[in-house]
Amino acid sequence: MPSAQESTALSVRALDKSFGALHAVRAVSFDVAGGEVLGLLGANGAGKSTIVKMLAGLVRPDGGELAIGGEVRESLTPAAARALGLAVIHQELALVDSQSVAENIFLGHPRPRRGGVLDWKALAREAERACAQFGIELDVRRNAGELSTWERWATVLVRETRVRSRVLILDEPTAAMDDEHVVRAFEAVTAAKARGAGVVFVSHRLSEVLQICDRVHVLRDGASVGEASTAGLAREALVAMIVGGEARSPSAAAPAAPKPIQTGRPVLEVSGLRRGRRSRPASFSVSAGEIVGVAGLVGSGRSALLRMLAGAEPVVGGQASVDGRQLRLGSVGAARGAGIVFVGEDRLTQGLVDTLPITANVTLGRRSGTGPLRAVVNHRREAATARSWIRRLRIRGASPNGAITQLSGGNQQKVLFARALQCRPRVLLLDEPTRGVDVGSREEIYSIIAGFAQEGGAVLTAMSDLDELAGFVNSALVLRDGALVDVLEGEAVTRSRILEACYGHA
């Protein structure tokens, strides 16, 4: 336990927040003492990010109180949080790339001047001194654009704590850092702690949490489930706290569609797939009629795996084949030619063309034209095609020539499924297929996917809701830090088993 403990630095009381029907944070309370590091833990969707956003003043709480150094507030703005001495280091490290480290450190703070002009020497000197307080050695004259992740993080840390901070919130600080840089980041955290700041450390990396934190506060489904001192706390016990029991509530949308049981020959076979030179290669296969889930915590590389197979992201090494035929990786056209179709996680940016009618949104990217020639559009036949998909996928409120923007999210998603299915794919790659979709449409989308599998297709789908995933897939690939770490099959696909694999057994 730290000797420099002061009075309470941050006190969170019955903090509450809902987004529509989603109760994201349920009456969460915790305290952080000065000179203490509190680990804020929980699986995806547990409410960590929402709490960080409320502390940073980016999201307004529905209820509860926040007290920073004894000053009680019902909500904060970014400026108010800063004024009270609360610094948040977000995962996205916002720096002006064309300016030096020193200039970035002084961004938003008065810069030293002499005779009315900027005093560059004093600027560098003061920046170096600020870095030294955290034991950080940086060439403050370098441009921010040339920095490594660790150096960027250090620059932001020094900038945000330029005015003495009582509370420091670190959101996934080590997510993109090498091991040696993690050590240096921890030295900086220890230095902040020694200066009496209360630190909230948000992370998925449990070994790091156990190393740097004095206490942990665990969230599950938006609610606090426990608090513990890390002294003598076993990793397994921590995982058990985070994972909890099975399905959280009966209302959690477990898909109604039955799991396809019979699976046939392998359709998609992947071996040694690698994203970067240092990443671990992934090998797996998906058979005809099989639905394989892709699970992992935020940042584990779920989307990247799907996008690599779709040809939308470059690949360093590895091979993939569809029905035994080798696939040229790195080209969307080649992947589609081989029968691989990808439906992205964000309809708006990766799917819909809002100025085109529903018909054209359905047929976009079709290899054969609807008219007599490939280059010509036959509007009548196209409308008929769209109408048949509208019927088959039960796309409500849609007329073939209607505007895509008039549809609800679930029905827009079904239009994208129509676009994918009318290419007659062998493999469907789905990234969060039910994100932002109402409960009714969600079940229908699950049965569309199951129907595709039952007709002999292979499905690989990333889903962050593990209850839904566990209820829907035949097997699950578990990713951690960009690597495939486990493959769970059949009865072993449960929320707790997946989470245990996500956090690792070591």
Added chain:
Amino acid sequence: MATHDATVELLRDGRTWGSFVRDHAMELSGAVALVAALALFSVLRPDVFPTSANLSVVLSNTSVAGVLAIGLSVSLVAGQFDLSIGAVLAITGVLVAALLNHGVPWPIAVLGAVALGAGIGLINGVLTVRGEVLSIVATLGMQSVIIGVLTWTTNDAYIQITPRALPDFGRESVLGVPNIALVMLVLGVAGALAMRYTTAGRNLQAVGRNPEAARLAGLNVGGYVLASLAVTGAFAGIAGVLLASHLGGGHPEVGPGYVLPAFAAAFLGAAAHRTGTFTFLGGLYGAFLLTSVTNGLVIANAADWTANVITGLVLLGAVLLSRIARRRTLARVKRVREESAS
């Protein structure tokens, strides 16, 4: 146009005429502006403005800006800005004049000029796609290069076309409609049909509006962008030939004056569209509206500078209007998203 059908469908889905007027305020305001402008000049100069002779003048003046605007719309749809169209207009006009004077048969001279325009557009496209230079910058540089080359080769001297075939074509009319206006109309209608009835036109819209979605749907986004700039160049070449035929020669300094009207026409057309998209017929409508107004100003003895002010204001107003239309569409998408998320 495709989205027009959407409108009809919406009306069928039980919308009232009141909401139709509200949703289509842009289109209707454009039409009202056109009618008001025509009426105003007709009242001011009833003996000159509303005559078939003047209509024929307006139409031939519309043609060059109109063809430029059609071509411009192609790259604007793909999300690109081509500032070199004025320079291409000038150099292709000079080339066709020079070729004709050297005894080259007119079909070959015309083809040569259009090919030069397409070639310059192709270079713009390669710079944009392969070189990753913003098209607005690439074409700005290209424009300066072309204008320099023109001055070097012609000493800024007007080149009169001696063989009569092309100049005669450029000054004759069919049933009161100038030939060059017919060319414009044919190109506009052909372009609009191509946009509606070819997969390429459809894909171009997808590439311009949502490149990531287009890429994930397997479209060659770079290829479409490159081709769109080449087509814009080719249309600028056609406009150059039309202008040379109308003037009876190639004028090296004619380019810059046409860039702004062409952009204003294209944006006017987009502003007149419900979703703020660029369309060929919209571009023609914009060119006609703009030319009518500047022609009316001349006839009403307004000072020369008024045309510049009006063209600039029209461009700014049109861009603002099309932005508003686009924002409305986005707001609608967002609303639907939020409704479905909650």
